[in-house]
Amino acid sequence: MASRNRAERRDEYELSPVKFSRLIRRGVLLGLSVSQLIVLALGGLSVIAALYLGGGILLAYVAPFCLLCAVLAWVPAGGRKLIEWLPITLRWMWRSTGGQLIYRARVVKPRPAGTLALPGDAAALREYVDPVTEAAMIHDPHAMTLTAVVRVTHPAFVLLDPGEQERRVSGWGRVLATCCRSGRIARIQVLEQTLPDSGSGLAEWWAAHGRDDGSWTAATYRELIERAGPAGERHATTLSVALDMRTAARQIKTAGGGMRGAAAVLRQEMTTLTAALRTADLTASAWCGPGEIAVMLRSAYDPAVAATLERHRDIGRDLATAGPVAVTETWQHLRSDSAFHAVLWITEWPRALVFPGFLAPILLSSGVRRTFSLIATPIRSDQAARDIRKKKTEYISDAHQRQRIGQIEDAQQSAEYQDVLQQEADLTSGHGILRYTGLIAVSAPGVDELEAAVSAIEQAAIQASCETRRLVGQQAQSFTAAALPLCRTV
Numbered sequence: 001m002a003s004r005n006r007a008e009r010r011d012e013y014e015l016s017p018v019k020f021s022r023l024i025r026r027g028v029l030l031g032l033s034v035s036q037l038i039v040l041a042l043g044g045l046s047v048i049a050a051l052y053l054g055g056g057i058l059l060a061y062v063a064p065f066c067l068l069c070a071v072l073a074w075v076p077a078g079g080r081k082l083i084e085w086l087p088i089t090l091r092w093m094w095r096s097t098g099g100q101l102i103y104r105a106r107v108v109k110p111r112p113a114g115t116l117a118l119p120g121d122a123a124a125l126r127e128y129v130d131p132v133t134e135a136a137m138i139h140d141p142h143a144m145t146l147t148a149v150v151r152v153t154h155p156a157f158v159l160l161d162p163g164e165q166e167r168r169v170s171g172w173g174r175v176l177a178t179c180c181r182s183g184r185i186a187r188i189q190v191l192e193q194t195l196p197d198s199g200s201g202l203a204e205w206w207a208a209h210g211r212d213d214g215s216w217t218a219a220t221y222r223e224l225i226e227r228a229g230p231a232g233e234r235h236a237t238t239l240s241v242a243l244d245m246r247t248a249a250r251q252i253k254t255a256g257g258g259m260r261g262a263a264a265v266l267r268q269e270m271t272t273l274t275a276a277l278r279t280a281d282l283t284a285s286a287w288c289g290p291g292e293i294a295v296m297l298r299s300a301y302d303p304a305v306a307a308t309l310e311r312h313r314d315i316g317r318d319l320a321t322a323g324p325v326a327v328t329e330t331w332q333h334l335r336s337d338s339a340f341h342a343v344l345w346i347t348e349w350p351r352a353l354v355f356p357g358f359l360a361p362i363l364l365s366s367g368v369r370r371t372f373s374l375i376a377t378p379i380r381s382d383q384a385a386r387d388i389r390k391k392k393t394e395y396i397s398d399a400h401q402r403q404r405i406g407q408i409e410d411a412q413q414s415a416e417y418q419d420v421l422q423q424e425a426d427l428t429s430g431h432g433i434l435r436y437t438g439l440i441a442v443s444a445p446g447v448d449e450l451e452a453a454v455s456a457i458e459q460a461a462i463q464a465s466c467e468t469r470r471l472v473g474q475q476a477q478s479f480t481a482a483a484l485p486l487c488r489t490v
Contacts (some may be wrong), residue, residue, distance in 0.1 A: 176432055180434065185244065220310075296484070
């Protein structure tokens with residue numbers, strides 16, 4: 001009887017595994033993407049034109065072009081077809097000739113008031129301080145979004161028992177479902193980063209709880225805290241929410257219009273999100289003001305000064321000067337004030353059943369300064385239902401077309417179709433549909449240290465059953481999305 005009771009309790013607190021949908025690799029027609037179909041169509045049209053206009057002699061002239069089209073459409077390189085590398089390469093060449101790979105801060109010419117001192121396409125971001133909550137809201141005039149950031153604290157997930165882990169996973173699912181039901185949220189970003197510990201936390205604890213009575217024990221303990229504190233690491237987590245100002249245009253107009261109306265609508269979403277985080281046992285601090293966001297931006301581009309900014313709470317709190325002094329972008333990495341950076345993209349999440357703590361090898365990797373960013377895009381239920389119906393129709397049509405030409409159905413296509421059916425079942429059950437993008441920004445003081453850190457993170461991703469790929473030709477834009485809590489996309 002006792003063994004049966006223990007078995008029942010073990011089943012009651014068993015942690016449920018999860019499974020991710022696969023990255024869809026199905027093309028428009030017979031597995032071919034739009035770019036592949038275009039380049040193959042150009043090759044086919046050139047052959048037809050040669051046959052009608054000149055016959056064999058023109059075929060000899062267009063043969064090299066047809067061969068080039070076939071190579072671009074079917075030959076892979078670095079996990080992509082050559083035609084998919086073409087726009088990235090052309091944009092890189094255009095930016096190289098235009099001098100857009102180098103950024104230098106203009107010291108004698110300050111930035112306009114209210115703008116963020118960031119390089120690249122992030123230079124258009126504007127700052128708006130909400131008069132009610134005193135939170136700094138970041139306005140993107142191009143994407144028409146308004147973003148707010150909040151710090152989140154939580155106990156170590158891996159140290160909790162399975163029952164508590166299951167309960168917290170369910171609570172986080174309800175938080176995401178709340179964001180999906182709103183219909184006005186453009187993106188949600190969860191950013192978790194390792195920071196060098198300045199030792200202020202240990203020093204504050206010793207000042208509050210320690211007994212410095214002048215004894216040898218107290219002196220040794222105080223000296224140990226002073227030496228070991230700055231050598232440690234700490235983890236910081238932020239949650240950013242971006243309001244879609246186009247979708248919420250009617251509510252913004254009702255609230256007064258302009259930035260004041262947009263801030264009022266975003267304030268409602270912030271209140272709802274804070275309540276949802278509280279029910280999920282996540283402690284949310286006050287929404288970040290201009291000083292806190294300025295420290296985040298400065299620490300991302302200049303990691304060497306992060307500990308100093310944390311130790312001295314009265315410096316580095318101006319958004320007008322929080323950006324980098326110098327940025328140089330290369331094909332594979334980015335160099336800022338005091339560090340080199342590289343961004344990895346999680347191209348494949350685990351394909352098999354895994355437990356919710358599967359990212360522990362990445363998040364708990366020691367000795368590597370890295371920032372893990374999870375960007376979730378909520379999909380409205382009606383839009384998600386239409387997208388699922390469209391995918392089902394395309395899969396069934398492709399299956400009939402392959403059957404007509406005698407092409408064999410492979411396991412990858414069948415698994416993707418089953419993922420679509422599972423998404424439909426989840427949507428019918430009342431769950432929200434979100435599109436996830438995982439980015440990892442790795443930083444190091446030198447190029448050799450950076451390559452070693454990237455290799456360590458890649459090995460940690462393998463242990464987490466994830467597949468990563470280094471983003472090339474777009475490191476500056478990728479770093480802005482991965483290392484800054486601004487709800488940016490690549």
